[in-house]
Amino acid sequence: MNTDTLYTHICSYVQISRDEFELFFNLFKTVHLKKGDFHYIAGKVPKYWSFTVKGCLREYWIDTEGNEKIFQFYEENAWVGQIQSMVTQKPTDMNLQALEDCELLCITGDDMCNAVKTPWIQNFTMHKSFSDNASIMENSNRIKSASPEELYLEILKERPSLLLRVPQHYIANFLGIRKETLSRVRRRVAHL
Amino acid sequence: MNTDTLYTHICSYVQISRDEFELFFNLFKTVHLKKGDFHYIAGKVPKYWSFTVKGCLREYWIDTEGNEKIFQFYEENAWVGQIQSMVTQKPTDMNLQALEDCELLCITGDDMCNAVKTPWIQNFTMHKSFSDNASIMENSNRIKSASPEELYLEILKERPSLLLRVPQHYIANFLGIRKETLSRVRRRVAHL
């Protein structure tokens, strides 16, 4: 596995030397998931905080009526994990499932809790958390205000790769619309 | 102003002594807002990160069609501010407006950036950011899945005080429904 990707990724948040990075990197282990496997499930505290090296995953929860609701998709170079749950030791209500065979770099909750004592790691974590925050907010806003067609055009523009690798009914679920509706929206959009 | 509230609030995230707190507290200044005043507006970088001592505020953005969309209400003991915007110096797209006369404790972006060099403050900020994250996620999930009636019952249960101090059409806006719909939902719920 090429460590450059993760190093570059972290450097986009904080300036660190290769040596500092290596110390942190040594805490990670590689985990392989088969398509359909779960990395964590609702009702438990996730073991790891993980960086997606290869593959695609969906994170979803089950609503009060028992329906799956997809919260997010993750592709290469995305971090996955329920930090809040790991820190507080309260079970998460999210499930993370591989949509393809995946390769993840994983660090345990305990190791991470120790690692954040290192100033640059705490700094990285904090800044990453700020930016996650901002993007969840944006996403939440978008979904609140947009029509199905706007949502589809948005995802088509922002995350075109998703549409190529994720089954359409999952996309529809993520956008909060029915698969039939997405199908019709796609037809309409294609005819423009 | 009684400093106990803020001290207690911070202690719910990190254990610190009164003296450590006082050092941090000295960086804050009190700001009074009149009903209708803006604390920050879209297109600029907010000056402050602020703790609500007294009053109620709404945070909203303007969507592509020019409609106000309320993202959140803040009451006593809530933190308000666009940290990500202050850290990156990119303008926010949120507006924060006082719905009543308000009293806020404010710290400037610069002072905050310095303050996070203090370990406990960085730690506090990080943990707070984690928990914000979790609650934004939860809120986003709820709105994505619930019917108007469920949304209303939820807010009635979780934040009853809001319904007493915030005009109903703002509540409707926040829930992503029309004021007429909220009015009908309320009547229906009341008749049960």
Next chain:
DNA sequence: ATGATTTGTTGATCCAAGTCAACGACATTC
């Protein structure tokens, strides 16, 4: 290959919420 399962499309119908409009109850201002 063959049958089973998953995935995506299309049509018909229904309904919850949006839209438009009118009105009454208050508050605020001059």
Next chain:
DNA sequence: GAATGTCGTTGACTTGGATCAACAAATCAT
């Protein structure tokens, strides 16, 4: 206290997306 503005309610009508159902196409398992 008349005038103006804000706020909430109600009614009539419209509509976008959900729902139900059938089917076609692609994928998977054995």
